[in-house]
Amino acid sequence: MTGISELEFAADDRIKIEKLMKQIKNNVAQERITPVERLRITEQFKIPDRALMSLASMEHNSRAIGATIREILKDPKKAILADLATLAKYGCDTVTCYADPHIIGTEEIGSKIIYPEDSTAIFKEFLVKEPRDISKLVIPDPYKDGKIPKVLQIIKFLHDKIGEEVVVWQNLTGPFGYAGDLRGYSEIMKDFILHPESVHELMEFCTDVAITITKAVKDAGATVTIPFDAMAAPEFVGKEFYMKFIFPYEKKTCQTLKPLGTYFAIDGDTTEIIEEYASMGAKGIFLQPPTDFSKGKKLIGGKVVLCASMTKGGGEMASGTPEEIKNIVKKTIKIVAPNGGSIIGSGVIPVNCSYENVMAFVEAVEKHGKYPIRL
């Protein structure tokens, strides 16, 4: 791990961390194998003790220590405390590190980001206002620029503390995600028709950014890195535009990162492109409703790890009952978990999600995800 300095915690925070570590290790010890072992078995397409769960707690982590979203985005020590406290609280298999992947890299390229006190960071304006702005963009240095070194510090710390047992999980941004954040999703979609050459130019740049950042995050110690492309699926842009403007760059990203075992996530219904998605070179891919999970399992199960998100994010976790959540988890497990090779995802946990709803997800995976699956 190159050039990442150690974080120094104050005495009382060191005590808090040690206390949380005890709780985390106690949680891990309750089961026969560790989450990392469970992941490795899953990635070999063998049968683990139970399906791995991925809790996309992100900004919700702030609530575990009574912090605001801005605090955990700006202060790596608070982020670490929040991450560990969330992991200790829920006893899940994964720990999410930095809460907002959209601003890792975009801010360092030059986007102006507003950090509300207790809400998601937003782009004040889009950096690429016209196609000719693309040539001025520079790939950030993850070890020197802006807050990326702090993000790497968080990942390294968590890797060093718990990375042998718990899956250190970092969501990131894929090439189309960067393109949308720099140009604006409306504008880049119009560019497909009005300025196609500029789309290719921007996507080339964004692919290099995605690869650079993902490599650094992986090198810092993340167990799973998952670049994410919002608004990329054919349900939004159509298959023709997807194959022309997005797929080649996602594929290049995955192929370049293949030796590192990176995953990949496309937002939206990917049923129509499921085989192309699986062929890109990612170790695992993210499936989100309304994608046909059955078709996914049938066509590509056993070829890539299927990270099946039980919801699109929000939705039932925000307003459903624990019983409703358990039923959705059961349904998801029944389709994707048989014969291994799958991870059950929670979808983005709403920031103020109730403890009961999160635990409904965790407990449902622990109970119904045990092999052999009896659903």
Place this chain on the structure above:
Amino acid sequence: MRGKETVLKRLRDDVISGISDDIIAVAKEGITLGIPALEMIEEGLREGMTVVSEKYDKKEYFIPHLLLAADAMKAALGVLKPLLKVEGVKTPGKIIIGTVKGDIHDIGKDIVATMFITAGYEVFDLGIDVEPKKFAEKAIEVDADVVGSSAFMTTTMGYQKEIERELGKAGVRDKLTTIIGGPPTSPSYAKHIGADDWAENALEAVEKVKELLKKRKGG
């Protein structure tokens, strides 16, 4: 009248093809020819947008096409709307729409707004990052029939509940219909916060609002 037919066809075609540059000139040509603005809007722009909606429904068109069509329509409306005479213009209803506070995602909202304009509604687009109170203030100002809000993130969806509260505080909640949308939202979330309905996409939003207004008017 060949001139009129040509203008109406070009307005339709420019919306279908999403050509904003040409459509302003066409609209101005129509004005010069003495074609009523309402006729150009209904038989040119709306007809074009109806074709676009049908293509979207059949999955021949996708968001990029809708965005360009919406831009073309807005460009022409910018020229034609000021010429409309208020009397005699019938509309199925007045709709307030906006993306909630702290949220700058506008694609869904823009497409929904365009579909409502296509369907003949009078749409008041509040834009992005809109305070909950503003939805209520505008609803009172224009005597709105519907308030629609979009939230793209789990951190901002809570403001959709705030909008319901502000409408209640303003004393107008019972006089209008609310509908929500956005990726983290769901039918159960709509019920949870007291919204009248939820729509997954723009086409569904138009259909559901039509039904809700029908019910409200006792149809």
